[in-house]
Amino acid sequence: MAIGVLALLGFQLVDSAFVARLGTAQLAAQSFTFPLSFLIIGIQVGLGIAIAAMISRALGAGQEVRARRLGSLVLLIGTATIAFLTLLLWAIQTPVFASLGANAATRELIRGYWAPQLLAAWLGAGLYFGYSLFRAHGDTWLPGKMMVVTSLVNLVLDPLLIFGIGDWDGLGLPGAAWATAIAFSCGLLVLGRRLRETDWLSWQGLGLEARASARPFAGIAGPAMIGQLMPPLAAMLAITAVASLGETSVAAWGLASRLETLSLMVVLAMTMSLPPWLGRCYGAGDWAQIHRLLRLALKVIVVWQLVLGLVMALGASWLALALSGNPEVQDDLAMLIRFLLPSYAALGVCMIVVSAGNALGWPLRAMLMSAARLFIFYLPCLWLGAYLGGLAGLAAGAAVGNLLAGLAAWRVLRRVLASPRRRATQGNAQA
Incomplete structure (x- = not known):
């Protein structure tokens, strides 16, 4: 999964790097769409969390027939939900982007890009729901492999569709979205064929299963989706602060956002796998194994993100030079990298705790932890930093917010697991 996430996020970063070669205006236009793209991703990830949790728990309890019905049900609900959301975002694009700070010229650039980007988002959501089904059944190899394949297809198509070939001038900014849509379509064809070879789906008794599972599914998916929607909302609020600093800062912030997701590839892989x-262990009541898994995951995350963040901070100038041809954007991006990247060790701890909470039966605590991270720690520190020190202060404030959120998440995890740990210890002693 780490390899797959690296490929998927890598092509998104390369996608932005290609767009940056079109000009600062095009990169700023793409950057304004990121919060709404994250909104779609938040909904699909929330549904995917519920898919993986319920199916893995059913499998852990030996309920294989129910797991098959759940697989079919959530695929239908998930794709329909994202389709409705993309149509809504197309209809309200003008007031939304205006409220985010995009001027008339930028909104005109966004309009040509937004329709194919929404199509790509819907196709990508269908692909993600298929990945969630495979992960719930313990198969992370195929999703990881398909992420690599779709990334390579996108990487080949990006320069062709953006810049053209021969006498054809290409599509410009919309070409980046069309390349992604074609790549995701190829992935869906392969994934659909593989699903037909399994016995993981059942179309009988879906009505009864929907009524029986609606409440537990909503109990997981509701808080998970709210938790996943908070980062896009925070991103919208953050970009309004960045927009007040100028178009160059918006372009640099957009590249930094892409780099953030790429640098968190191991964390994202763990939140998927x-x-x-954990759900299977939860279904089987094996809390001792749950404790071992979480300790190992947190150790790996902290060490990996600290080392990676420090290395990237040291090479910030060269990295910014590779991602942008504008010297002003390069300077702003290098500064953002130096402040933000090392702080993602703490952010990774918070993400793992939230992910574990959704799998272990306390989704409400996970949602509240997400809310605290963004609206108590991250955004207030970011706004205060921007007020006091411009873009440099904004970057420093965001880093401090990440650190405080990571410490708070660690304390919450220790408190919540204290009682199960005692039960697991007593059970081992009796055995």
Whole structure:
């Protein structure tokens, strides 16, 4: 999964790097769409969390027939939900982007890009729901491999569709979205064929299963989706602060956002692969194994993100030079990298705790932890920093917010697991 996430996020960063070669205006236009793209991703990830949690718990309890019905049900609900959301975002694009600070010229650039980007988002959501089904059944190899394949297809198509070939001038900014849509379509064809070869789906008794599972599904998916919607909302609020600093800062912030997700590849891989394992242990009542898994995951995350963040901070100038041709954007991006990247060790701890909470039956605590991270720690520190020190202060404030959120998440995890740990210890002693 780490390899797959690296490929998927890597092509998104390369996608932005290609767009940056079109000009600062095009990169700023793409950057304004990121919060709404994250909104779609938040909904699909929330549904995916519920898919993986419920199916893995059913499998852990030996309820294979129910797991098959759940697989079919959530695929239908998930794709329909994202389709409705993309249509809504297309209809309200003008007031939304205006409220985010995009001027008339930028909104005109966004309009040509937004329709194919929404199509790509819907196709990507369908692909993600398929990945969630495979992960729930313990297969992370195919999703990881398909992430690599779709990334390579996108990487080949990006320069062709953006810049053209021969006498054809290309599509410009919309070409980046069309390349992604075609890549995701190829992935869906392969994934659909593989699903037909499994016995993980059942179309009988879906009505009864929907009524029986609606409440537990909503109990997981509701808080998970709210928790996943908070980062896009925070991103919208953050970009309004960045927009007040100028178009160059918006362009640099957009590249930094892409780099953030890429640098968190191991964390994201764990948030995908760890919950199904935790869900099975939860269904079987094996709390001792849950404690071992979480301790190992947190150690790996802290060490990996600290080392990676420090290395990237030291090479910030060269990294910014590779991602942008504008010297002003390069300077702003290098500064953001130096402040933000090392702080993602703490952010990773918070993400793992939230992911574990959704798998272990306390989604409300996970949602509240997400809210605290963004609206108590991250955004207030970011706004205060921007007020006091411009873009440099904003970056420093965001880093401090990440650190405080990570410490708070660690304290919450220790408190919540204290009682199960005692039960697991007593059970081992009796055995």
